[in-house]
Amino acid sequence: MSVRIIVGAQWGDEGKGKIVDLLSEQADIVARYQGGANAGHTIVHNNTKYVLHLIPSGILHPTVHCVIGNGVVIDPAALMDEIHMLESMGVNIEGRLHISHKAHLIMPYHKMLDQAREKQAGSNASIGTTGRGIGPSYIDKAQRIGIRIVDLLQRDVLREKLRTNLDEKSTLLQALYDAEPLDVDALIDEYMSFDSRIDPYITDTTAFLHQALKEGKRVLAEGAQGALLDLDHGTYPFVTSSNPTSGGACTGLGISPMSITSIIGVVKAYSTRVGNGPFPTELHDATGELLRSEGHEFGATTGRSRRCGWLDIPALRYSIMVNGITEITLTKLDVLGCLDEIRICTGYSIDGRPVKHFPADAATLERVTCDYITLPGWKSDISGCTSFDALPPTTRAYIETIEKLTETPISLVSVSPAREDTFAR
Ligand code: GDP
Ligand code: IMO
Numbered sequence: 001m002s003v004r005i006i007v008g009a010q011w012g013d014e015g016k017g018k019i020v021d022l023l024s025e026q027a028d029i030v031a032r033y034q035g036g037a038n039a040g041h042t043i044v045h046n047n048t049k050y051v052l053h054l055i056p057s058g059i060l061h062p063t064v065h066c067v068i069g070n071g072v073v074i075d076p077a078a079l080m081d082e083i084h085m086l087e088s089m090g091v092n093i094e095g096r097l098h099i100s101h102k103a104h105l106i107m108p109y110h111k112m113l114d115q116a117r118e119k120q121a122g123s124n125a126s127i128g129t130t131g132r133g134i135g136p137s138y139i140d141k142a143q144r145i146g147i148r149i150v151d152l153l154q155r156d157v158l159r160e161k162l163r164t165n166l167d168e169k170s171t172l173l174q175a176l177y178d179a180e181p182l183d184v185d186a187l188i189d190e191y192m193s194f195d196s197r198i199d200p201y202i203t204d205t206t207a208f209l210h211q212a213l214k215e216g217k218r219v220l221a222e223g224a225q226g227a228l229l230d231l232d233h234g235t236y237p238f239v240t241s242s243n244p245t246s247g248g249a250c251t252g253l254g255i256s257p258m259s260i261t262s263i264i265g266v267v268k269a270y271s272t273r274v275g276n277g278p279f280p281t282e283l284h285d286a287t288g289e290l291l292r293s294e295g296h297e298f299g300a301t302t303g304r305s306r307r308c309g310w311l312d313i314p315a316l317r318y319s320i321m322v323n324g325i326t327e328i329t330l331t332k333l334d335v336l337g338c339l340d341e342i343r344i345c346t347g348y349s350i351d352g353r354p355v356k357h358f359p360a361d362a363a364t365l366e367r368v369t370c371d372y373i374t375l376p377g378w379k380s381d382i383s384g385c386t387s388f389d390a391l392p393p394t395t396r397a398y399i400e401t402i403e404k405l406t407e408t409p410i411s412l413v414s415v416s417p418a419r420e421d422t423f424a425r
C-alpha cells in the first residue's frame with residue numbers, strides 16, 4: 001500500500017502531467033483531488049501530445065484506474081469533450097474512470113459569473129482566472145447550495161435544485177453584470193441529459209480508494225495548480241479557489257493523512273506564472289522572452305503567455321514547508337541551456353531588511369527585492385542526457401545548488417517533454 005502525492009510547488013504548469021504519467025508506471029490508481037478544468041496537464045508520448053484538464057494523467061496506462069475525487073469541481077461538458085478526445089485518440093477508458101458522487105458540478109452560470117466578475121474588475125483588479133467557473137462553483141459549495149454529481153441521479157431533486165439556483169443566478173447576472181436572462185428550461189434539459197452519459201462512471205470513490213489501499217494497491221494523488229495558487233497558502237487573493245497543497249489530497253479524496261507515504265514536489269527549473277499577482281523574480285526583459293519561447297510557455301488551457309522569471313528559493317522553501325515535500329522532481333532543466341548565466345533568488349528584503357517569512361499578503365510580496373546568486377550556464381542541449389553523470393558539470397552544479405538551498409533531495413530530473421527523457425538522480 002502506498003499513497004504518493006504529486007504537487008505543483010510553484011504557480012502551476014511545473015510539468016505535473018508529464019511526471020504523473022511517468023510515475024503511473026508504478027501505480028495502480030491515479031486520483032485527482034481538487035481544481036477543475038482550469039488545469040491543463042500535458043503529456044507527450046510516442047510523439048503525440050495529450051492535454052488533460054479533468055481526467056487524471058495516468059489514463060494513458062491501460063491498466064491504471066483513474067479517480068476524479070470529491071474535491072474536484074466538474075464541468076460535465078468539458079468532461080464529455082475530454083472523454084471523446086481520448087477515445088478518438090485510441091485511449092480506452094471503459095471501466096477505468098471513477099467519478100466521485102460527492103464532486104460538485106460546474107454550471108454554465110458559474111462560467112458566466114467568473115467571466116463577468118473578471119471583466120467588471122478590469123485589468124488592475126482582476127485575478128486573471130481561466131474563466132472556467134472554478135471560483136463561483138466553490139462559492140456555491142461553501143454556501144451549501146452547490147449541485148453535486150449525485151444529484152444527477154435523482155431527476156426530481158436536480159430539477160428542483162437547478163430551478164432555485166438558476167433563478168438566483170439569473171437575477172444576479174442581470175442586476176450586477178447586465179447580462180442576458182438565463183433560459184432556465186433549456187439549462188435544465190441540458191443538464192438532465194448528462195446523467196445517462198456520466199452515470200457509468202459515477203461511484204463512491206472514497207470506498208473504492210479505501211478498498212484498493214486495503215488490498216495493497218499503489219495510489220498516486222495528482223494535484224492541479226500549485227502551492228502558491230493555494231486558496232489558504234498562496235498569494236491571496238491571486239490564487240485559485242481550492243487547496244492544491246498536499247493536505248487537499250486527504251480532504252479531496254477522503255483518505256487519511258496516515259496513509260500518505262511520500263510527497264513529491266514538481267519544480268520547474270525557473271519560475272512561471274499565468275494570470276495576475278505578485279511574482280518577485282519576474283523578468284521583463286529579453287531573457288524573460290527567451291525563456292518563454294524556449295520553454296513554450298503558453299497556457300495549456302487558455303493559450304495565454306506565461307510570465308517568466310528566475311527560480312525563487314524563498315517561495316520554494318515556503319512551498320516545501322506547507323506541503324511537507326519529501327523529494328523534488330526538477331523539470332524543464334533543458335530550457336536553461338539557452339542562457340550564458342543563470343540566476344537564483346536566495347532571499348527577499350524590504351527597505352534593506354531581510355524578509356524572514358514568506359509574506360502573507362500580496363502587497364508586501366509586491367514590494368520585496370530579490371537577492372540573487374549567479375551561476376554559469378551550460379549553453380548546450382541536454383535533452384538527450386540520460387543520467388546525472390552525463391550532464392555538463394555546470395548543470396550538475398545548478399541541481400546541487402538547488403538541493404542545498406532547499407535542503408530537499410532532487411530525486412528525478414526531466415530534460416524534455418517526452419516520458420523517456422527523465423532520469424533518477
Ligand atoms: P502541468 O500543468 O504542471 O501539467 O504543466 P503543463 O502541461 O501546463 O506545462 C508544462 C509544459 O512543459 C508542457 O508543455 C510539457 O510538455 C512541457 N514539459 C514538461 N517537462 C518538460 C521538460 O523537462 N522539458 C521541456 N522542454 N518541456 C517540458
Ligand atoms: P495547472 O494544473 C497555472 C491560475 C489562473 C489565475 C488563478 C485563478 O495546469 O498547473 P481560476 O481559473 O483557478 O479561478 O484562476 O489561477 N491558474 C493556473 N495557473 N496552472 C494552472 O493549472 C492553473 N489553474 C489556475 O491563471 O491566475
Ligand code: MG
Binds near residue numbers: 013
Ligand atoms: Mg498546466
